[in-house]
Amino acid sequence: MSHLTKPPLKANILIVDDAPEHLRLLTNMLTSRGYQVRQAINGKLALQGAQIVKPDLILLDINMPEMNGYEVCQELKSLEITRNIPVIFLSAYSETIDKVKAFKVGGVDYIAKPFQIEEVLARVENQLTIHQMQKQLCEQNARLQLEIIERQRAEEEVWFLLTTTKLINASLDFHDALEITLRQVGQTIGWDLGEAWIPNNETATLEYSRGWYVSEQKFENFIETSKTLILPPNIGIAGHVWVSKQLEWLEDISLAQEACFIRSEIAKEVGLKTALSIPIIVNDQVLAILVFLNKNQLKPEPRIIELVKAVATQLASFIHQKKIEAALVKANQELERLATLDGLTGIANRRRFDEYFYFEWLRLFREKLPMSLILCDVDFFKLYNDTYGHLAGDFCLQHVAAAIRQSVKRHSDLVARYGGEEFAVILPNTTAKGAFYVAETIRKQIQRIKLVHAKSEVSKYVTLSLGVASIIPNAEMCPDTLITIADKALYAAKHQGRNCVVVEDLVSFQRKCHPDISLPESPVHSIQ
Secondary structure, three states: OOOOOOOOOOOEEEEEOOOHHHHHHHHHHHHOOOOEEEEEOOHHHHHHHHHHOOOOEEEEEOOOOOOOHHHHHHHHHHOOOOOOOOEEEEEOOOOHHHHHHHHHOOOOEEEEOOOOHHHHHHHHHHHHHHHHHHHHHHHHHHHHHHHHHHHHHHHHHHHHHHHHHHHHHOOOOHHHHHHHHHHHHHHHHHOOEEEEEEEEOOOOEEEEEEEEEEOOHHHHHHHHHHHOOEEOOOOHHHHHHHHHOOOEEEOOHHHOOOOOOOOHHHHHHHOOOEEEEEEEEEOOEEEEEEEEEEOOOOOOOHHHHHHHHHHHHHHHHHHHHHHHHHHHHHHHHHHHHHHOEOOOOOOEOHHHHHHHHHHHHHHHHHHOOOEEEEEEEEOOHHHHHHHHOHHHHHHHHHHHHHHHHHHOOOOOOEEEEEEOOEEEEEEEOOOHHHHHHHHHHHHHHHHHHOOEOOOOOOOOEOOEEEEEEEEOOOOOOOOHHHHHHHHHHHHHHHHOOOOOEEEEEHHHHHHHHOOOOOOOOOOOOOOO
């Protein structure tokens, strides 16, 4: 027989019989086989004894005065503590009607008098074995039920974490992720209110987040009051958690000290009793404090604590990832910016000029709008370098670039270093007249800064020569045409004595290039 089917060692058996000789006989039989035996001479004593010390088996005589065996068995089966004790009836009767009644009231077997030793022992051992197997099966079933419940709970928790993580990762920003977390924890785990506090590093205080969750409208009064608060360190549960960086559970808000929960009065008014708070930490820095409140008084529950910690970890991971992504975007933007800037002057370089020039050409071609270009050159810059040295020359170019940039006001205009001492200004949606005004503003601004140039042949200060060109882009024209025209205008400015502005339009340019072809008069003439 396996260990699952053996009766328990020294099983406790209660014998109930009003005949002393039967009690002695059965007691001797069973004690000789190692059983622990107790006796009762009537039904009332049997009921009392069975409740005080629960036996493993009861041998119950049917025919007893005052309370017969059937009545005793019915009473035993009505009591929770004795309901599952197996009962074997004892009687001199062998009629069928008696056996049927015995089974109906809850008996499991029937032994007829006079007793046969082997039969009594066999039936007793058989019922003890059956009872033990039933007990073991019940225990196994209970364990299985618990395992099923735990497995279902674990699956629900995993699903909750996966869903919450997915929603957090799909969040638009930090505050959106906070609100999603508060709602998920509130709805799934069963908290009635969720809020978040954000550290303000400038004021060293906690401020209420714009995201929150409530299960019932009556709790919104608590939210509205909380929005007006600013918490210093160690004030309120959020302030405590901010400093300690540890999860905190207040089982009863009403018993908390004022400094620990400064909103206890309004919490009492709306019926909130328990508070749970946890920090969101990234690189040892608290980025937010989550606070959950419940209308029921709850003792700290490890399962809930671990679940909330897991959510906090996911939220911290999301925030950390977003910070890395933001830093990477910023770094790439800075690299891109640096790649398009001239290292000496800080204005756009030739690469950026080319990109922007062709981009604007195509845009203005589609929109049929004018595009103007200014090319300018520092007059007698080689003599400046030879006289003052290359460091002074660099200093001069930096000041010239700054003056040009200061003179160009629109965000859509681009100032670039075109090469050496030559600069360019792209002016989208600008006519020749407007471009001339900008060029003249630049020329005067250079004069105004008064950079000494003793070797200049036109002034004792640094001056610029500027060429202006303006075109409405079209399909028959190459973008480089505008650059060529502006370059010709710059050449003309130098030829006409420097420190001046010359405007060249397409018609004038074509007439100079092809004097034998009849062209209409130019609407804009060269201007000095």
